[in-house]
Amino acid sequence: MGPASGTGDEPADYTPDPRRWKALAVCLVAGFMSLLDVSIVNVALPAIKVGLHATQSDLQWVVSGYALTFGLILVPSGRFGDARGRRNVFILGVAVFALASAGCGISPNPTLLIITRLVQGLAAGLLIPQVSGLIQQLFRGAERGKAFGLLGATIGVSTAIGPLLGGLLIAVGGEREGWRYVFYVNVPIGALAILLALRLIPARRAENRRRQNLDPVGVALLGLGVVLLLLPLAQEQQWHGRWKWLLVVAALVVFVVFVWWERRYGRRRDSLVNLELFGKRSYGLGLIIGLVYLAGFTATFFVFTLFLQQGEHYSALEAGIAVTPFAAGSAVSAALAGRVITKFGRPLVAVGLAVVAIGVGGAVLAVHLVPGRNVGWATAVPLLVAGAGSGAVLSPNLTLTLSEVPVREAGSAGGVLQTFQRIGSAIGIATVGSVFFATVASSHNDYPRAFQRAVLISVAFDVVALIAALVDVVAGRAADARHHRRTARGSVIPGR
Known part of the structure; x- marks a missing residue:
């Protein structure tokens, strides 16, 4: 596909909102908070097990329950925001998320923790589609690419830096109670986000509200x-x-x-879902790329954290520090990619996917060559490379996938994209995780070998996503060539 284009339904008298960048900052803070809880809890699980005497099944539900309810509500909440106003739905999601986080923090037993995590996931699913919808609503042209670049950086950094922040909070709070700080930190952030959202995010004008059936x-x-x-x-x-x-x-x-x-x-x-959007190449292939890439991306950090903590006996903080190079590379490249996506289009995504595969493959090689406690240092450069590639995937793919979506459907279309990504994450963790655990069990706790075998599956997911991106590039160039030929024939004046 070529450079990102407009949606085609933008009003001729569009005037940029002077508060749009401040409003985006509020959205990204809340989005970071909710997406962070996908990964930050992974390093807190040992502390939760000790502090609440939780079983392995309890811990699994703490992780999977959040992902389950998160994915459940994404599309309906996006549609609801489109119909009733994105600011109000966003504020509701942030408020419920902050309250649920407080509930998680004060939980006296695993059952209450699981229930509040389910509510937390619902709240995250409520607010996340409003973020992409508000970007579609507030920005146009190249500015939209920059805004999605910052959103892509937020997604990548929140996933990668979660273990580091979790490790820091647990180190401050102690092994038995430190896990509660992982949830408490969301409360003041949520309260501040609500106050700023009321002031900076524009309300939908009455003439733009659509009273529609919610299907x-x-x-x-x-x-x-x-x-x-x-x-x-x-x-x-x-x-x-x-x-x-x-x-x-x-x-x-x-x-x-x-x-x-x-x-x-x-x-x-x-x-509820405009099925005609799936006929647009940018949207259909973008969904596939998002699903497959998130399968490999999320699973890589899932097994890497397990490998470091269980196999190499890293503390939660040490494990978090080990993945920081990826977060740094992703943050920088996502912001840069957002600035040039309108110029380069899908080829930028393809290059990013290739770089990710090289970086993750390098991490596998580093684990093989440098076993033991120094593995965190050995994987630093490969993870930095993988992060740089990831930043060129997440934000550009968001921009391109939603580029032809009408603004009036931005929330529901973004919810579908996020749902595909949540499904991809679940598929990746289930597939790669099963290879990891099976190898550990069959090889007498050979964690390095388990990590290498599992992450090679993640690399395979990256390659599949790369193939989808290349299909889009080739199809886009063929479509451009046909368009140029038709234009050339139409420009020839008969009789001359």
């Missing part, structure tokens, strides 16, 4: 399908036996029914 049947079908698909993936290590995979088959059946319903419903009213 409750579509919401129910999509929610059921997402739960059926994510549940066996999230519980892959705890549910033994093959019967759980029947839920995946059931999920596919529900998704087929969902598509049928959306087509039928869309003939009369606005459906």
Whole structure:
């Protein structure tokens, strides 16, 4: 695909909101807070186990419950924001997230912690689609690419730096109670974000509000399908036996029914998901790239943290420091990529994916060549390279995927993209995690070998995403060539 374009529904009298960059900063802080909780809890699990006497099943639900409810509500909340105003839905999501975080922090037992984590995930799913929707609403042209670049940096850094922040907070709070600080830190951030959002994020004007039906049947079908698909993936290590995979088959059946319903419903009213968007190459291939790349990206840090803490006996803080080079590389390159995405288009994503594969492959080689406690230093440069590549994937792919989406559908379309990414993360952790744990069990706790075998699967996900990006590049150039030929023929004046 070529450079990102506009959505085609932008008003001719569009006037940039003078507060748009400040409003974006508020959105990114709240988005960082919610996405951080996807990864920050991983390093807190040993402390939670000690502090609450939690079982392995409890710990699995602390992680997977958040991801499950997060993915469940993304599309409906995006649609709700499109219809009722994104600022109010954003503020509601931040408020519930902060309250749920406080509930997590004061939890006296694993059961209450799991319940509040489920609520926390719902709140995150409520606010995240509003962020991409507000970017579509507030920015145009090259500025939109820069804004999505900052969002991509936020996504990458929040995932990679989570273990470091978690390790710092646990070090401050102590082994038994330090995990509570991981949740408490969200409360003042959330309160500040609400106050700033009320002041800086523009409310939707009355004439732009659409009183539309929210397609409750579509919401129910999509929610059921997402739960059926994510549940066996999230519980892959705890549910033994093959019967759980029947839920995946059931999920596919529900998704087929969902598509049928959306087509039928869309003939009369606005459906939950505009299925016509999937016919746009930028959107369809962008979803695939997001799903497959997040599968490898998330799983890499999942097994790397396990390898360092369980295999090399790193503390939570040491494990967090070890992944910091990736966060640094991702932050810088995502911001830079956002500035040039309108010029380079999908080829930039393809280059980023290739660099990620090289960097992660280098980390695997470093673990093989430098075993033992020095592995954190050995993987620093490869992770920095992988981070630089990742920054050129996440933010440009966001920009390109949503480039042809009308602003009025930005929330729901962004929710679909985020749902694909959550599903990808679950698939990656289930697949790569199963290889990691199986290798540990069969090789008498040979953690370096388990890490190398597992992360090679992550590299394979990167390669698949790279193939999808190259397909888009080739198809885009072919479409541009056809367009130029038609233009050239049309410019020839008959008789001359």
